[in-house]
Amino acid sequence: MNEPRLGLAAHSARRRAELVRAAYELVTTRGYRAIGVDDIVLRAGVSHGTFYNYFANKRDILDAVLDHCFDVIRERLIGEDAIPASLDEFRARFGRIVDRCYDLVAGEPGLVNFLLFEAASIDDQVIERVMHNAQIDGAAAAQEVGLGIEHGYLDPRLDTRIAGEVMLSVLMSALLAAVHSGSVGLTRERVRTQLTDFLARALGVEP
Known part of the structure; x- marks a missing residue:
């Protein structure tokens, strides 16, 4: 019972880290004001829905x-x-x-x-x-x-x-x-x- 939960938690943490890393790369190359959620999900290779599972908006991340x-x-x-x-x-x-x-x-x-x-x-x-x-x-x-x-x-x-x-x-x-x-x-x-x-x-x- 615990192993599936641990697997889901690890997957969730990994996906969140991928989004943060994508946003970090964009912010430090293009600047915060020049990017949007569209850019972040494109860089991370995920859907908008996945992004909003972890963050409310661009400011939140x-x-x-x-x-x-x-x-x-x-x-x-x-x-x-x-x-x-x-x-x-x-x-x-x-x-x-x-x-x-x-x-x-x-x-x-x-x-x-x-x-x-x-x-x-x-x-x-x-x-x-x-x-x-x-x-x-x-x-x-x-x-x-x-x-x-x-x-x-x-x-x-x-x-x-x-x-x-x-x-x-x-x-x-x-x-x-x-x-x-x-x-x-x-x-x-x-x-x-x-x-x-x-x-x-x-x-x-x-x-």
């Missing part, structure tokens, strides 16, 4: 697309790196993240452009969704700061929440630098050095 955007960023930028055990490892890890920012912008420029430049102009609910995801990432960054303090390479006087927000702000700076690198000379080497030096000085224990 946008929240899932935003969450997917953040999932992609987390996977592509943070990955499965081990938590650093020293300040040198901390710098090296963030340096790799900066490199991944440039790789992400090169590989999926529409993702970063959508989140940074289009999403906030859609409606207030988008801003709330973005802030919700940012809070999740902020909590994860604060936890990492706490571990750095425990290991002795980050300043024990730090407020972990504020320091986590600083790390996210620096990450945002890396993404913006990657977007504008061709026009203002913000090469990944220059940005990597400047941002990792800044974080080490701002958060690290003085030698």
Whole structure:
């Protein structure tokens, strides 16, 4: 009895993910305002009825697309790196993240452009969704700061929440630098050095 239900649940989750992925691809290549439900179902290869089994309208699927955007960023930028055990490892890890920012912008420029430049102009609910995801990432960054303090390479006087927000702000700076690198000379080497030096000085224990 349970196996058929599990099979249906897995199929339903897979179909919903296919719709979200199709909407994500369209939003990040053509822009949210330029697409409709017709485009999404065509890209996903499903009927309108299937779409409306999961989402009420184009705006309804946008929240899932935003969450997917953040999932992609987390996977592509943070990955499965081990938590650093020293300040040198901390710098090296963030340096790799900066490199991944440039790789992400090169590989999926529409993702970063959508989140940074289009999403906030859609409606207030988008801003709330973005802030919700940012809070999740902020909590994860604060936890990492706490571990750095425990290991002795980050300043024990730090407020972990504020320091986590600083790390996210620096990450945002890396993404913006990657977007504008061709026009203002913000090469990944220059940005990597400047941002990792800044974080080490701002958060690290003085030698």
